[in-house]
Amino acid sequence: LRDKYLGLIAGASDESGLEDIRVQAVGKKGEVSLKMRELGKMTPDERKEAGPKLNALKDEINSALSAKKEALADAALDERLRAEWLDVTLPSRPRRQGTIHPVSQVTEEVTAIFADMGFTVAEGPQIETDWHNFDALNIPWHHSSREEMDTFYMHRAEGDERPPHVLRTHTSPVQIRAMLGQGAPLRVIAPGRVYRADYDQTHTPMFHQVEGLAVDRDISMANLKWVLEEFVRAYFEVDDVELRFRASHFPFTEPSAEVDIRCSWEGGQLKVGEGDDWLEILGSGMVHPKVLQAGGIDPDQWQGFAFGMGIDRIAMLKYGIPDLRAFFDSDLRWLRHYGFRA
Ligand code: PHE
Numbered sequence: 001l002r003d004k005y006l007g008l009i010a011g012a013s014d015e016s017g018l019e020d021i022r023v024q025a026v027g028k029k030g031e032v033s034l035k036m037r038e039l040g041k042m043t044p045d046e047r048k049e050a051g052p053k054l055n056a057l058k059d060e061i062n063s064a065l066s067a068k069k070e071a072l073a074d075a076a077l078d079e080r081l082r083a084e085w086l087d088v089t090l091p092s093r094p095r096r097q098g099t100i101h102p103v104s105q106v107t108e109e110v111t112a113i114f115a116d117m118g119f120t121v122a123e124g125p126q127i128e129t130d131w132h133n134f135d136a137l138n139i140p141w142h143h144s145s146r147e148e149m150d151t152f153y154m155h156r157a158e159g160d161e162r163p164p165h166v167l168r169t170h171t172s173p174v175q176i177r178a179m180l181g182q183g184a185p186l187r188v189i190a191p192g193r194v195y196r197a198d199y200d201q202t203h204t205p206m207f208h209q210v211e212g213l214a215v216d217r218d219i220s221m222a223n224l225k226w227v228l229e230e231f232v233r234a235y236f237e238v239d240d241v242e243l244r245f246r247a248s249h250f251p252f253t254e255p256s257a258e259v260d261i262r263c264s265w266e267g268g269q270l271k272v273g274e275g276d277d278w279l280e281i282l283g284s285g286m287v288h289p290k291v292l293q294a295g296g297i298d299p300d301q302w303q304g305f306a307f308g309m310g311i312d313r314i315a316m317l318k319y320g321i322p323d324l325r326a327f328f329d330s331d332l333r334w335l336r337h338y339g340f341r342a
Pocket of ligand 1: 169170171172211250253283284285306307308309
């Protein structure tokens with residue numbers, strides 16, 4: 001009996017096997033327990049002989065069981081430590097970090113520069129009413145610039161005669177929303193997406209603009225000029241800039257000017273502030289009285305200037321990015337090359 005059970009215990013490979021052996025040997029109906037029960041039927045002499053032996057056997061089996069149990073637990077722990085072992089000295093796997101898109105980067109830069117001059121950020125919807133995008137900006141239904149802008153019109157149900165909503169063709173409708181929402185005086189910029197049906201190396205059907213609007217008691221072209229010079233200096237990180245205001249026409253400003261900056265191209269890289277070239281960067285002007293009125297502001301008491309600039313365009317210029325279309329291709333190689341580290 002002793003050899004049988006000590007042998008079984010030594011051979012047990014897990015705790016549940018060991019428990020089976022315990023029940024079989026010293027459990028209530030175990031082999032050793034039954035033998036002990038038979039002691040009652042024995043003569044006193046026989047009992048004196050067999051009793052201590054059986055007790056010793058029971059003790060021996062019990063201690064073999066607990067020793068084995070401990071050994072099995074140790075082995076299980078060793079196994080777990082082996083399986084979960086980790087070499088902390090191994091070099092880590094390289095992690096691919098995303099980059100900040102040039103449009104986001106430049107939007108941040110522009111916002112920060114104008115924030116320093118007291119401009120806050122205003123927003124408007126990309127699906128805009130015909131009124132905000134055109135009429136309120138003094139662009140009547142039959143005006144040529146509606147056609148020039150290659151507008152995307154939203155579909156209206158048949159029989160619905162209301163003018164359709166449009167995908168905003170510029171950020172200028174945010175001028176109207178800001179004036180109606182805040183009243184005068186105000187100073188805002190409005191960066192965002194705009195849409196025109198156009199596609200080539202410098203045009204995509206969706207692109208980005210930033211609008212600027214300042215309304216106060218006696219705002220003049222001089223304020224506009226200073227703010228834009230300050231901006232160009234800060235954005236292109238040069239001390240000397242020269243701006244050229246070219247007379248132009250926008251229905252929502254009077255007078256209107258397109259603004260060029262003096263520059264040169266050296267080996268494809270733009271240098272701002274020197275050279276004999278002029279680079280157009282934005283449209284601007286004094287806010288038309290009708291536009292102030294549409295914004296709920298009295299043109300006899302307030303004046304304002306406004307400007308609109310292409311974000312993608314100034315990103316291409318500053319960072320030497322040749323093709324606008326690649327901005328919106330989501331090509332990871334392009335994003336890694338032209339993107340910015342956080
Ligand atoms: N909205 C004009 C455009 O998209 C730019 C502009 C804005 C011009 C504000 C004058 C004043 O071209």
